[in-house]
Amino acid sequence: MEAKEIDRKMIRPSIPSGSRDFSSEEVYKRQYIFRIIKGVFEKYGYQPIETPVMENLETLEGKYGEEGDRLLFRILNSGDFKKDISASEFAESTAHQLIPKVAAKGLRYDLTIPFARYVVMHQNEINFPFKRYQIQPVFRADRPQRGRYREFYQCDADVIGSDSLVNEMELVRIFDEVFSILGITVTIKLNNRKILSGMAASINASNKFSDITVAIDKLDKIGLQGVRQQLTKNGLSESQIQILEKFFSLTGEAKQMLNEAKLLLIDSETGLKGIAEVEKIIELLDISGTTKAAVEVNFTLARGLDYYTGAIMEVKPNEIKMGSIGGGGRYDDLTGVFGLKGVSGVGISFGADRIYDVMEELKLFPATTQTGIKILFTHFNEASLNYSLPLLQQVRVEEIPAEIYPSSEKIKKQLKYADDKRIPFVVLAGEDEMRTGKLTLKNMQSGEQQSLSIEEIIQKLK
């Protein structure tokens, strides 16, 4: 049995389902996306923080609903994890009841709760409004499927301690600028939680607010009839559904839509406040300058997240059918749960994995994402190795990435190495070259060979 297990290990090492290895090419492409997002965040005055992968479970639990608690990865306590559990307690308790006795830490589930925790812990060192960004992996014990991983990166920017709508406007601009640089044509959708509340209130169904938003959020997926059916199932009357339908069938030019919605929300102070906020964001956008992305108002946008209290935003690519590749919104009192009350925040998040897929599918990655090694020195024997080593250093001094094949293998094998690694130039230093000081430089793409001094080669590569 022992031996068999070792054999099995020997044959197939593997990684946990829902997790991934990234090859160099993938790392370079992912870094390209992160670098652009990071660059724009910083251009807009956001600064990075980092939090640990492990958080105390008391920080994480109860923050993501029952479903979220179920999806937390928990760390088994080190040492004798069963020491606090008696045999009878074990027999009589559910796994859920025993969790607090065997695990005190969990893996970061998102970047928002750790950020809230950070703000409260460091409130005396922080200057408000606090504009931070964070690009780190998060972990969810979700069922893995195409495009859904158990370990994936989030890229968040949030500002906390300011309720000015200038923030929302700037976050829309960040979406606009990032996707414009990446070359993805997008539509940025705007809504406001207060409008959704107003809609529920206007049909006297505030108690069914959650059901309503869940249903209409699915309009894209299940269509009008699907939404109608679900609302009926939720106990809404035909006349209530008809009024709702008026809202979510409003489309087209933002100002027009907002004016029409105002009439429908005339009796809801909250709803009208939501309209005014969306109007203000659009006005600020207009003042600030044109956007490349289409900015649309969409009254069905809810993003299923309970904690949004104001603006709701979502970004979808235009040229490809895919879920949102960015989203965000305003949340009041996020830090309240950690004891810091009355601090309003607004933030956005980029879906790096989906953005990667879009870029691959639309072939948007530039050929130069890879930090290329520019030149490989080959050698035939020890003499040509020794001759090449100082030349290699001369190239590197000029900040040109360069390497030497480590042993005197057949030249064919060394050239194959360059080919596989997509190194564009190869230096051959045989006896003639060593005598004359003129090296043979082979262009690996064209096959062309030139006889050049090391200075000339450096000049050519720079």
Next chain:
Amino acid sequence: MEAKEIDRKMIRPSIPSGSRDFSSEEVYKRQYIFRIIKGVFEKYGYQPIETPVMENLETLEGKYGEEGDRLLFRILNSGDFKKDISASEFAESTAHQLIPKVAAKGLRYDLTIPFARYVVMHQNEINFPFKRYQIQPVFRADRPQRGRYREFYQCDADVIGSDSLVNEMELVRIFDEVFSILGITVTIKLNNRKILSGMAASINASNKFSDITVAIDKLDKIGLQGVRQQLTKNGLSESQIQILEKFFSLTGEAKQMLNEAKLLLIDSETGLKGIAEVEKIIELLDISGTTKAAVEVNFTLARGLDYYTGAIMEVKPNEIKMGSIGGGGRYDDLTGVFGLKGVSGVGISFGADRIYDVMEELKLFPATTQTGIKILFTHFNEASLNYSLPLLQQVRVEEIPAEIYPSSEKIKKQLKYADDKRIPFVVLAGEDEMRTGKLTLKNMQSGEQQSLSIEEIIQKLK
């Protein structure tokens, strides 16, 4: 009880001991170190890979010795983690025995084993020699203390599938170049596991090889007398100890030391092979060019790692008393445990946290690590906000990081925000400015104010 717990949470959110939050300033400084290491790795032909934070426990267990197994963080299985354990089994088993039933995944303990696992899993896509680097966090359930964390970054470069000593030489150069760019004066120490084996053989104590290396590795810490005592305790005779002492009291110029050691190892083929390898690395270094760092041979260097089979290297800062800030060596057959035999590798690792501490203590971080926001637009009221928004975008189009204070607070508060965030320039746009188009630009350091057009401001900031 429930209420009390919530209260406690509200008052003091915390993070697990041994883990850290990083402020913007710290992130920038850490990124500065990583960027330089990464840049040199790439210049030498190493390319990045990334592996998941979570690995299967069968990948990790048994690879780091008993101590390592104890220090692994394990993930509690999701769902009903106790379903495979009967009540009687629970009562009769130790925690250690139950681990396989409650945990199948663990957190990455280092980057070397995941790299070996990666090489075996992806062997058909990889071109050998495979030169990869990896900069990611690792996790150890060690007792936290000053400078020792439970979650910390490793920065590794390894080449696998080549036994040429050119690799060792280049890795020494990478150490040299990184620390030279960082401004840390260092000594790079070289040794070879085969020399250590030869030493043990030459006193007929090959069976005590491990004890001997552990003891002499501590020479720096416990001194000659300490080492002598420990060796005596390990059962070595006075005459054996005297011969060993001859080895580890060899110091000075490398070639001389190696020649003297050769005489001592005359009967050990392995030992002489080790000497020849160190000689070759030094010869290759000489051919390749001078190093800024001192490169020393040190026969007491063992680095306590069982898996090194050839070269052993270590880097220490000269100007400050501190443990090693880099190390590495050659290991044969690292991937053997995963079923891929006969692949030799050599690699190095940078100790990012210690490097950070050295840089702080010697004040080596440049003032410009921080990606600075260059300018803050302030405003007095809605009119001046609206006037400023398009100007702000004009500045950003020029890739100048810029922001606007989000609300029309008192100017004093806005200026304090700029001060706290170390933003060097502030724009004031009051009624006069709006009328004339000449903005007031305030230099926050000197207090000096100038009246400039937006174009002039952009020119000044670029």
